[in-house]
Amino acid sequence: MTAAHILVVDDEDDIRTTISDILEDEGYEVTVASDAATARAEVTRDRPDLILLDVWMPDVDGITLLREWSREGSPRCPVVILSGHGTVETAVEATRLGAVDFVEKPLSLAKLLRTVEKALNKAPEPSRPAVRTLLPKRLEPGGRSPLMRALREQAASVARRHEAVLIVGEPGVGRTVVARYLHDLAGGQRPFVALVGAAIPEENAAALLFGSVVDGEAEAGALEKAAGGTLFLRDLQDLCPTAQRLLAGALEQGSYARVGQSAPVPLDVRVIASLAPEGASLVRKDLLARLAVLELRVPALRDRHEDVPELLRYTVDRYVDEEGLTFRRFGLAAQNRLRHYPWPGNVRELTNLVRRLLVAGGAEEISLAELETHLAPAGGGAEPLVKQDLLSLPLREAREKFEQAYLTQQLALCGGRVGLLAKRVGMERTHLYRKLRALGVDFRQAPEED
Numbered sequence: 001m002t003a004a005h006i007l008v009v010d011d012e013d014d015i016r017t018t019i020s021d022i023l024e025d026e027g028y029e030v031t032v033a034s035d036a037a038t039a040r041a042e043v044t045r046d047r048p049d050l051i052l053l054d055v056w057m058p059d060v061d062g063i064t065l066l067r068e069w070s071r072e073g074s075p076r077c078p079v080v081i082l083s084g085h086g087t088v089e090t091a092v093e094a095t096r097l098g099a100v101d102f103v104e105k106p107l108s109l110a111k112l113l114r115t116v117e118k119a120l121n122k123a124p125e126p127s128r129p130a131v132r133t134l135l136p137k138r139l140e141p142g143g144r145s146p147l148m149r150a151l152r153e154q155a156a157s158v159a160r161r162h163e164a165v166l167i168v169g170e171p172g173v174g175r176t177v178v179a180r181y182l183h184d185l186a187g188g189q190r191p192f193v194a195l196v197g198a199a200i201p202e203e204n205a206a207a208l209l210f211g212s213v214v215d216g217e218a219e220a221g222a223l224e225k226a227a228g229g230t231l232f233l234r235d236l237q238d239l240c241p242t243a244q245r246l247l248a249g250a251l252e253q254g255s256y257a258r259v260g261q262s263a264p265v266p267l268d269v270r271v272i273a274s275l276a277p278e279g280a281s282l283v284r285k286d287l288l289a290r291l292a293v294l295e296l297r298v299p300a301l302r303d304r305h306e307d308v309p310e311l312l313r314y315t316v317d318r319y320v321d322e323e324g325l326t327f328r329r330f331g332l333a334a335q336n337r338l339r340h341y342p343w344p345g346n347v348r349e350l351t352n353l354v355r356r357l358l359v360a361g362g363a364e365e366i367s368l369a370e371l372e373t374h375l376a377p378a379g380g381g382a383e384p385l386v387k388q389d390l391l392s393l394p395l396r397e398a399r400e401k402f403e404q405a406y407l408t409q410q411l412a413l414c415g416g417r418v419g420l421l422a423k424r425v426g427m428e429r430t431h432l433y434r435k436l437r438a439l440g441v442d443f444r445q446a447p448e449e450d
Contacts, residue, residue, distance in 0.1 A: 326361060
């Protein structure tokens with residue numbers, strides 16, 4: 001049985017090429033046309049099994065061409081409309097003229113392939129290849145904003161070198177993704193070992209880092225497991241003093257010794273560490289100097305709001321492909337709302353929000369009304385200060401309300417880390433704990449992985 005033949009009609013060269021490459025990789029036979037005249041000729045010459053038709057073209061628009069075909073009883077195959085300026089009116093008219101589906105640009109490739117498969121399944125011929133995942137083999141920091149393009153360019157330059165790298169950014173911005181991206185660019189087949197700073201206890205730090213020998217039995221530590229590859233230290237500011245001292249010594253000497261053994265082991269690993277913006281004061285100066293040979297700064301999501309729609313589409317595709325969740329898309333009003341949302345939890349908050357909405361299920365389009373029910377109010381539920389008439393309150397009560405809202409939002413920006421909060425607001429940690437308890441601010445939530 002032969003592969004299905006798909007005609008792609010679009011006046012943009014890069015879009016035609018991208019769609020053609022993807023469909024051919026899936027096993028389809030693909031023909032392309034840049035305008036209505038070429039599309040007519042291709043339909044007459046070799047009847048396709050499916051047509052992907054752009055709305056906006058220079059000579060004749062897609063709706064007019066579809067209307068012409070509908071009037072002539074041609075092309076006798078499913079037609080899917082592509083549009084970068086989708087409106088309800090366009091979708092209704094295309095459906096009335098016989099289009100089987102409507103796909104918005106920028107294209108979600110996973111949605112496009114599902115649409116293609118569904119459209120072809122309505123035709124009696126031929127068998128279609130199964131849809132495989134479209135997620136890239138190498139997960140790179142996503143976004144087309146100038147900030148993210150600059151970050152990827154800088155990462156590509158840094159990856160060619162073997163020195164230590166310090167990745168600075170707020171919790172949730174994707175520091176782990178950047179670390180893995182660096183590792184992959186440098187040759188991802190080598191070991192990648194990740195350690196969370198807070199997970200290394202004082203009493204066992206040496207064995208976890210350097211390994212140990214007990215009764216002649218050797219157990220590898222993190223440095224040995226990562227030999228020839230990358231050791232990623234996540235949240236360097238949470239690394240205990242003992243671990244910081246041991247790691248600084250190993251980096252300075254270029255070797256280390258397993259616990260219970262005096263023979264030195266050469267240090268053959270690239271160390272990448274992540275650090276919160278306010279965390280430098282919690283790290284030994286000699287260790288920080290050795291790890292900050294090269295530095296990458298990952299921007300907060302609120303500073304690159306133009307990336308939000310692309311991140312939403314990618315995250316939806318990821319959960320659909322990896323977990324089999326039902327595909328849903330964000331309506332324009334919902335996307336616009338999220339473009340202006342402050343994202344205190346950064347990309348991590350976005351991915352958690354997308355997953356909640358997909359798990360909840362519902363109509364294919366996620367409306368603004370539905371989205372609002374899943375968005376946590378800024379400041380953990382506290383009303384914004386600008387909407388509170390503090391001047392009508394006694395001084396003590398007004399001060400308490402302000403402090404509660406202020407500390408709640410600052411704690412969110414610190415990823416729930418009270419140590420960083422103390423540095424950020426200039427308070428001694430013990431006094432800060434008492435203040436948080438007195439104000440009823442919940443500080444016991446542990447931060448999640450990047």
